[in-house]
Amino acid sequence: MQTLTQDMKNHSFKPVYLLYGEEAFLKNSYKNQMKAAVTAGDTMNFNQFEGKGIDVREIISLGDTMPFFAEKRLILVENSGFFKSASEEMASYLSQIPDTTCLIFVESEVDKRSKMFKKVKELGYAAEMERQDMAQLSRWAGTLLSREGKKITGHTMELFLNMTGDDMENIRMELEKLISYTLGREIITDEDVETICTVRTTNKIFDMVAAIVNRQTKKAMDLYEDLLTLKEPPMRILFLIARQFNQLLQVKELMGKGMDKGGISSKLKIPPFAAGKIMPQARTFSREQILSYVNLCVEAEEAVKTGRLNDRMAVELLLTQKY
Structure with missing residues (x-):
């Protein structure tokens, strides 16, 4: 994921990216960040496709179209199934993407043996968004709390994560509830967590x-x-x-x-x-x-x-x- 961050920072984008893995929150977060970085809010040169049965030729036609008064055209493709079932035409096109087009795939199902996956690895970057371990989740949740002026002990954080599980979207929602519940107080206690957080x-x-x-x-x-x-x-x-x-x-x-x-x-x-x-x-x-x-x-x-x-x-x- 460091590669994604670096590419966005340098505004230097590869022709194709794949965001995949179990952690939906991270996939969605990086998808939105990449979209904002590539398009800079320009909707004229942005196209989006979702679901199986997408017309590959339409994607290719758009990919070959020069962006209008912009450096890049971004094509975002979500849950296409291209990385599970054979998509020879799409895989072949990846080698021919113009420098003016960036393709981002966001997928739930990926076969790492597929031609599409191997092509993305060869020509661009495949980022696997895995479930985070407790240390990573603690740091992330602690950062979100700190931004709101909240403090929490290691023991209370462990109690919180044991109740919420490791799904980052669920953690985010439970943190919002905690922050609202403790309005006017700096320290979050075990009692706050037990009172307000929903047991998964x-x-x-x-x-x-x-x-x-x-x-x-x-x-x-x-x-x-x-x-x-x-x-x-x-x-x-x-x-x-x-x-x-x-x-x-x-x-x-x-x-x-x-x-x-x-x-x-x-x-x-x-x-x-x-x-x-x-x-x-x-x-x-x-x-x-x-x-x-x-x-x-x-x-x-x-x-x-x-x-x-x-x-x-x-x-x-x-x-x-x-x-």
């Missing part, structure tokens, strides 16, 4: 999984009702429970191989603080326990798909299972 669905799932395996049926059902109240669909809840058990199983096996938090985080592509939270839970349960619930999740999903159970009942039966 994934945090409730984590607690629900612990309740299921510890046979705390009432607690698990209460958490389930909370999620239903928040309009979470039962099948999404089932998916998240299954994902949590699968992560527990993977963490359990990697810990058995002597892997530490950093290694597990890298291997499973989850934030280090998330790995640090899962590891103690993985120690608590046997591999057989976890595997049993992984299988129960599969059975519950199958029961819904075959019509033997409705979605809500399937999740309720899973929560009340005794291993």
